[in-house]
Amino acid sequence: MRPRLQVMRPVLACLAASALVAGAGIGLVMTLGPVATSNQTSSPTIPHDEPLPSGFTFPPAPTRGPRAGETPWPTRTSSLPKLAPWRGSEVLQLPSGVQGHLIGVGPDGALAILEYVRAAGGFQASLHSIRRDSTPKPGWPEGGVPVPGSTLSEAIDREGTVYVATGTRGASDDTPTPLVITAIGSDGKVLPGWPYTSPAALRGIPVGSLVVGPRGQVCFMDFLPGSQTQDFHAPSAIYCVGADGRLLPGWPYTSPHPMLHPAFGPDGTLYVEQTTKQSAGSYEIAALGPDGKPKSGWTPWKEKALVVSPIVAAPDGRVYLMIIGFDEDHLVTLGGDGSLQGDRALDFPAKQRFSAMATAPDGTLYVSTCDDGPLTVFGTTGGHISAFGPDGSTRPGWPAPADGPNKIYISPDGSVWTTWEIWTTNQRTGFAMAVFDSTGKLRAGFPMEIPDLGTVLAFDSTGTAYTIMSTIRGSDLVAITG
Numbered sequence: 001m002r003p004r005l006q007v008m009r010p011v012l013a014c015l016a017a018s019a020l021v022a023g024a025g026i027g028l029v030m031t032l033g034p035v036a037t038s039n040q041t042s043s044p045t046i047p048h049d050e051p052l053p054s055g056f057t058f059p060p061a062p063t064r065g066p067r068a069g070e071t072p073w074p075t076r077t078s079s080l081p082k083l084a085p086w087r088g089s090e091v092l093q094l095p096s097g098v099q100g101h102l103i104g105v106g107p108d109g110a111l112a113i114l115e116y117v118r119a120a121g122g123f124q125a126s127l128h129s130i131r132r133d134s135t136p137k138p139g140w141p142e143g144g145v146p147v148p149g150s151t152l153s154e155a156i157d158r159e160g161t162v163y164v165a166t167g168t169r170g171a172s173d174d175t176p177t178p179l180v181i182t183a184i185g186s187d188g189k190v191l192p193g194w195p196y197t198s199p200a201a202l203r204g205i206p207v208g209s210l211v212v213g214p215r216g217q218v219c220f221m222d223f224l225p226g227s228q229t230q231d232f233h234a235p236s237a238i239y240c241v242g243a244d245g246r247l248l249p250g251w252p253y254t255s256p257h258p259m260l261h262p263a264f265g266p267d268g269t270l271y272v273e274q275t276t277k278q279s280a281g282s283y284e285i286a287a288l289g290p291d292g293k294p295k296s297g298w299t300p301w302k303e304k305a306l307v308v309s310p311i312v313a314a315p316d317g318r319v320y321l322m323i324i325g326f327d328e329d330h331l332v333t334l335g336g337d338g339s340l341q342g343d344r345a346l347d348f349p350a351k352q353r354f355s356a357m358a359t360a361p362d363g364t365l366y367v368s369t370c371d372d373g374p375l376t377v378f379g380t381t382g383g384h385i386s387a388f389g390p391d392g393s394t395r396p397g398w399p400a401p402a403d404g405p406n407k408i409y410i411s412p413d414g415s416v417w418t419t420w421e422i423w424t425t426n427q428r429t430g431f432a433m434a435v436f437d438s439t440g441k442l443r444a445g446f447p448m449e450i451p452d453l454g455t456v457l458a459f460d461s462t463g464t465a466y467t468i469m470s471t472i473r474g475s476d477l478v479a480i481t482g
Helices: 013-017
Strands: 004-007 028-031 089-093 099-105 111-119 122-130 145-147 150-156 162-167 180-184 210-212 218-223 236-241 253-255 259-264 270-275 282-288 301-304 319-324 329-334 340-345 352-359 365-371 383-388 400-402 407-410 416-423 428-436 448-450 465-471 474-480
Touching: 099 150, 099 465, 099 474, 111 150, 122 150, 122 162, 150 210, 162 210, 180 218, 210 259, 218 259, 236 259, 236 270, 301 329, 319 352, 352 383, 352 407, 365 407, 383 416, 400 416, 400 428
Parallel strands: none
Antiparallel strands: 004 028, 089 474, 099 111, 111 122, 122 145, 150 162, 162 180, 210 218, 218 236, 236 253, 259 270, 270 282, 282 301, 319 329, 329 340, 352 365, 365 383, 383 400, 407 416, 416 428, 428 448, 465 474
């Protein structure tokens, strides 16, 4: 089975709706089954490693019109036009009973897809490489490359190598089991020396988030072997494996507390958030060198917060993250030595809270927001995407309206894509997508009704987006042009 963790917090429901953060020690709702996630830090879909300039400030946010009482959908607070009908094109319909998850697009344009079929104790997965004309990539096994166990996390690197972390299918929560990391090359063959098997540990909840580094290493988090705790209060470890499938010298890095959101810097430094107490709300950012030891000269930055966003490590060595509090959100900038270079409250459209962020190659920072308050758990109808330039000024044409909690994807052509759920009072009734030019102008034919939120959008070099959606007929790999 492929699990997804999602944080539910009444105060920060729009963040939960975007499934951005898996928190530590906070009430968790766990969904089991082959469900797609969008938190792959190595995904080529969202460029998120461009730096923000020093002195970055945010201008006063524009005000927003009054809500139409408490009337739920379809009464809408945004100025978006009526939803256009779905017009995506089917690339491939997966066989009946098969579910799929799109991992990403390789450098040759081939699509890496995990397919799942039911098996004893859960799902059996296999990796496939599909060309844009729906045909299998030459040289790959007809039935794909089998992936043993229950898949937990996946990543694809710049060469098209796919890494998959799996657990023991059907294992009981009180039995220590290993994680298995398999590396499959772009030719459809398991790389020499792989898979790597971690030491056995208790894992009553899923772990194993994979991140791929610039030196060919892949790292993942796990519970510390020997620990008797099986939740987000447990001691944890980070393992880093080299291109030959062997554990790198100096690893694992261990902590007596939980760790979250590992992210690589361009020099191979691995940044990680870790709690400083056996409870949520106290965090520090640690920096680890290639040898698995704390980076020389780095002063761990500490903060008390309700929750922190995933780390964004910039090419110039700076580190960014969002501090999400009860009353306001802050963008924090750390220098290459861990020193605090900026801590700025974000001034969003009225009564809006942070949902997600992404940076474009030109340095523009895009931030999505949605309505604050308990209604966002069950059906917000208000959201925005704001865009800020390198000097902190609002980009002309922004913010742009959206109709709910939204994820952001940046296409190679610079367009901004967002998706959201449509809710009535307590029931999800549909899904939608919008595409904006970099000027904030809504592209013709959007917003568009879509059959499903699908997996993370992955773009090819032409800007065509691909995802796998659940339709009436089953799971379909679809292409969408903006």
